[in-house]
Amino acid sequence: MSAERRPDPLLRERARRFVQEIRPYVFYAVQSGGMALILLLLIGMFLYDRLLTSPPPGFPFALAASLALLPALALGSIRTYLREADQMYLLPMEGELQSYLRKAISRAYIRQAIALAAVWLAVWPMVRTAHEHAGWREFAVLLIVLLMLKRVQLHARWTELSQPEARIRRWLTAFRWLAAWASAFLLVSLPLWTGVLAAAAGTAVYVLLLRLVPGLKGVPWLALIAEERRQQRAMFRFLNLFVDVPSIQGRPRARPAPPQLAARLGFRPQRAYMFLYALIWLRSESFGITIRLTLLGALAVAVSGGSYLAPLLYAIFAVLIAVQIKELQRAYRDCDWTHIYPLPTGLREASVRLVRFALHAAALVLLAVPLAWHAVRGALWIGPLPDSLLAAAIVIFGAALSYLYHRLKRAS
Amino acid sequence: MQPLLSVTGLTGGYSRQRPVLHDLTFQVGHGEMVGLIGLNGAGKSTTIKHVLGLLQPHRGEITLNGRTLDEDAAAYRRTYAYVPESPLLYEELTVKEHLELAAMAYGLSEEQFGQRYGSLLEQFRMEPYAGRLAAHLSKGMKQKVMIMSAFLVQPALYIIDEPFLGLDPLGIRALLELMVQVQREGAAILLSSHILSTIEKYGNRFIVLHQGKVLAEGNMARLREIAGPEAAAESLDDVFFRLILRGEQQ
Numbered sequence: 270m271s272a273e274r275r276p277d278p279l280l281r282e283r284a285r286r287f288v289q290e291i292r293p294y295v296f297y298a299v300q301s302g303g304m305a306l307i308l309l310l311l312i313g314m315f316l317y318d319r320l321l322t323s324p325p326p327g328f329p330f331a332l333a334a335s336l337a338l339l340p341a342l343a344l345g346s347i348r349t350y351l352r353e354a355d356q357m358y359l360l361p362m363e364g365e366l367q368s369y370l371r372k373a374i375s376r377a378y379i380r381q382a383i384a385l386a387a388v389w390l391a392v393w394p395m396v397r398t399a400h401e402h403a404g405w406r407e408f409a410v411l412l413i414v415l416l417m418l419k420r421v422q423l424h425a426r427w428t429e430l431s432q433p434e435a436r437i438r439r440w441l442t443a444f445r446w447l448a449a450w451a452s453a454f455l456l457v458s459l460p461l462w463t464g465v466l467a468a469a470a471g472t473a474v475y476v477l478l479l480r481l482v483p484g485l486k487g488v489p490w491l492a493l494i495a496e497e498r499r500q501q502r503a504m505f506r507f508l509n510l511f512v513d514v515p516s517i518q519g520r521p522r523a524r525p526a527p528p529q530l531a532a533r534l535g536f537r538p539q540r541a542y543m544f545l546y547a548l549i550w551l552r553s554e555s556f557g558i559t560i561r562l563t564l565l566g567a568l569a570v571a572v573s574g575g576s577y578l579a580p581l582l583y584a585i586f587a588v589l590i591a592v593q594i595k596e597l598q599r600a601y602r603d604c605d606w607t608h609i610y611p612l613p614t615g616l617r618e619a620s621v622r623l624v625r626f627a628l629h630a631a632a633l634v635l636l637a638v639p640l641a642w643h644a645v646r647g648a649l650w651i652g653p654l655p656d657s658l659l660a661a662a663i664v665i666f667g668a669a670l671s672y673l674y675h676r677l678k679r680a681s
Numbered sequence: 682m683q684p685l686l687s688v689t690g691l692t693g694g695y696s697r698q699r700p701v702l703h704d705l706t707f708q709v710g711h712g713e714m715v716g717l718i719g720l721n722g723a724g725k726s727t728t729i730k731h732v733l734g735l736l737q738p739h740r741g742e743i744t745l746n747g748r749t750l751d752e753d754a755a756a757y758r759r760t761y762a763y764v765p766e767s768p769l770l771y772e773e774l775t776v777k778e779h780l781e782l783a784a785m786a787y788g789l790s791e792e793q794f795g796q797r798y799g800s801l802l803e804q805f806r807m808e809p810y811a812g813r814l815a816a817h818l819s820k821g822m823k824q825k826v827m828i829m830s831a832f833l834v835q836p837a838l839y840i841i842d843e844p845f846l847g848l849d850p851l852g853i854r855a856l857l858e859l860m861v862q863v864q865r866e867g868a869a870i871l872l873s874s875h876i877l878s879t880i881e882k883y884g885n886r887f888i889v890l891h892q893g894k895v896l897a898e899g900n901m902a903r904l905r906e907i908a909g910p911e912a913a914a915e916s917l918d919d920v921f922f923r924l925i926l927r928g929e930q931q
Contacts, residue, residue, distance in 0.1 A: 507708035521773040521816050531781040534792055544778075545771060552773035552814065605769055608735055610786040611758035 271509055283350035287298050293631055297512035321394050325574050330399040331458035334392045335450060341388040342419060343449040345426035346500050347377045351481045351493045363488050378423055382416050389415060396457050407461050414465055418452050421472055430492040431484035431566035521552040536614055541621030549600050562590050563632045575648030580663050583640055589669050590632045591674055594625045626675040635662045683747055685838055685869045690741035694729050696738050701727045702893045709869050716880040717873040720892035725873040729842050733763055759849035762831035766843040768823035770815035777811045779826050780833055783868040801829045804855045820847040832859050839870045881917035891928045
């Protein structure tokens with residue numbers, strides 16, 4: 270076997286090539302979006318500091334800390350850099366590929382453990398607020414336990430990938446997230462050793478249950494290749510927020526469309542691309558991201574307590590959703606049908622902008638619900654305007670900015 | 682009578698430095714089925730892309746119903762429907778939604794769509810898959826969606842590139858029956874394929890492309906005549922072989 274095809278050097282080589290591929294985009298992304306990210310970070314730090322120094326009465330710090338730890342614990346991507354062609358060329362040496370995969374899991378663990386430690390450092394002030402006497406011993410012990418839990422999480426993720434049945438895989442994922450959150454909550458809410466014992470006992474039961482799940486004996490090729498594509502897609506989607514990078518299409522979800530959508534649009538050529546892009550949004554990953562961001566934003570505005578914080582969070586989430594929906598513009602933009610269909614030049618572009626604006630306007634309305642609630646209970650006061658007028662002004666101003674941002678225009 | 686499709690002195694390809702097509706001239710008349718045949722790399726798909734308007738001719742002119750693409754792009758494009766060699770589908774749309782999209786793009790009314798949709802699904806045995814996303818279809822089924830979309834809009838010209846790859850035998854049969862039916866109704870078909878026995882059976886005329894040039898053109902009798910006296914009773918397969926061999930010797 271040549272050196273390039275030996276498992277370990279092959280993994281290193283593929284990882285190196287991927288870094289090489291995205292490096293120029295990362296450079297441009299830092300140039301174009303670095304300041305905005307730093308600004309967001311500073312705002313976040315300011316809000317976090319305010320929360321710690323003057324928390325609302327009865328604020329659930331243990332719950333907040335466990336939720337903050339959850340993504341770092343449960344997001345368990347395993348980069349294998351496997352691709353379609355490997356089913357042809359690497360499949361015959363599947364036995365030797367075990368060390369390649371072990372190495373991939375180790376690399377994933379090291380990176381995610383570092384990220385988890387960083388999140389733990391950031392979350393620690395909240396834990397200290399929940400437990401006044403917590404000191405360095407608690408910090409170190411809980412960190413070690415969290416790192417062990419991370420290892421279990423990666424093992425569970427591997428079990429999921431080895432599961433050929435999509436329905437069971439989804440249940441396993443939900444169960445894994447639940448286990449991760451429960452462990453984190455037990456650790457940060459109970460006294461040190463009680464929490465550690467409870468989390469350990471729960472994790473032991475979880476691992477035993479995982480052993481009962483039947484899965485593929487060999488390498489789960491299809492799942493690993495799909496997972497790798499998902500990872501690359503996520504990376505490119507993130508970079509796409511800052512710089513134009515080639516996107517990788519995701520696998521669509523079979524979400525039901527509104528009945529008779531084409532008929533409701535009047536079966537008119539002018540609305541063909543609106544029909545197309547509404548469906549693309551509905552069935553692509555963009556749908557889930559938009560919904561999650563909107564719900565998270567509405568929740569954040571609701572629990573903010575009103576004052577200047579609510580409009581600020583409203584604005585942050587309005588921007589995040591607009592930027593995310595903008596990605597729809599790139600879908601199928603180079604597709605041959607755009608040049609083949611007997612439709613006016615520019616109709617695709619104009620239709621996508623309209624769909625983007627409609628979606629963003631709907632998200633703005635949903636985000637405005639908790640804002641209106643703060644206005645009704647008189648908690649929004651930040652200036653001379655009455656609360657209800659202020660809330661209405663914020664929403665109208667947001668919609669106007671959204672209109673300008675999406676730059677609606679007619680097709681030629 | 683003015684031909685439906687007229688290609689005159691077409692030189693083209695992806696790069697002006699290295700054109701793939703050299704001075705191509707041919708016509709397709711109303712109600713005609715013309716087979717575009719040639720080896721891999723002969724320029725069949727490039728010719729089709731030029732007719733579709735996806736590539737800009739370096740020299741020469743292409744007209745549909747006497748109009749070039751630049752004169753009236755929408756009218757030019759409304760004249761044809763295209764079935765590509767590899768299915769080009771929107772992964773997020775179902776079979777039915779693809780047909781609805783094609784109907785909307787070509788300006789069909791809801792009633793026209795309703796009349797044609799059901800029978801096309803039935804002919805291609807796709808009723809059970811009407812609500813399935815394109816991403817979850819087999820290659821043959823994707824090809825059927827392309828074919829159904831083209832036949833739904835009933836254009837004057839069907840441009841069909843290698844339609845038989847991946848189709849099951851019943852699908853091929855349904856496609857051939859439809860081709861005969863629309864031809865009877867006056868539509869023209871420009872069909873590129875390597876399945877010469879099928880093309881021979883259904884085609885009225887044939888254009889043999891070789892290295893980007895028209896090597897021979899005409900009906901079976903004319904091609905046999907060009908291929909020489911030995912080809913007098915030969916099939917299109919054999920005639921094609923003779924023509925290519927001679928083309929390479931020249």
